[in-house]
Amino acid sequence: MAGPSSLSSTSAVDQAAGARDVTTEADVLLEKVYANMSACHIKQENWKRAVDTADKALSKNAANSKALFRKAKALGELGFFEKAETALKEIKKVAPNEAPMADAELTRQKSMDRERQKAHDQKMRGWLSREKK
Numbered sequence: 327m328a329g330p331s332s333l334s335s336t337s338a339v340d341q342a343a344g345a346r347d348v349t350t351e352a353d354v355l356l357e358k359v360y361a362n363m364s365a366c367h368i369k370q371e372n373w374k375r376a377v378d379t380a381d382k383a384l385s386k387n388a389a390n391s392k393a394l395f396r397k398a399k400a401l402g403e404l405g406f407f408e409k410a411e412t413a414l415k416e417i418k419k420v421a422p423n424e425a426p427m428a429d430a431e432l433t434r435q436k437s438m439d440r441e442r443q444k445a446h447d448q449k450m451r452g453w454l455s456r457e458k459k
Contacts, residue, residue: 349387357386357393364396376400391421395431402435405442410435 360383367376380397383390398413410432417428 353386357383357390360386361390361393361396364393364400368396368400371403373400373403377404389420391417391424394420395424395428398428398435399431402431402438407435407439 360379364376364380364383367373367379377397377400380393380400383393384397387393394413394417398410398417401407401413402410414428414432418425
């Protein structure tokens with residue numbers, strides 16, 4: 327026989343489980359602050375901190391397309407092109423209206439990767455063709 331105390335404990339558990347899914351006003355503000363901090367770090371070319379703060383914004387709201395874009399841009403600048411491409415593809419899923427912007431960034435990063443690869447290949451070609459002493 328279940329008493330009133332067991333009913334109230336069940337509803338308290340349900341309330342506690344539901345409380346984790348509720349986004350507070352503070353979470354919304356923190357998300358915006360972290361996304362803006364990421365933009366500031368990008369302006370200063372502090373790529374690692376830009377990724378970190380974008381991740382913090384995304385932990386508050388995984389659908390924040392600005393934070394995803396900033397994370398992708400910083401990852402690309404750090405040389406993590408595969409991770410950047412994944413983030414840019416995620417933007418297309420989350421915000422289809424921002425797909426042209428994501429495609430433009432992906433194109434820019436691919437050309438930047440080709441340039442880095444070309445410079446690296448040229449450097450290695452010179453190293454491998456040296457005469458032995």
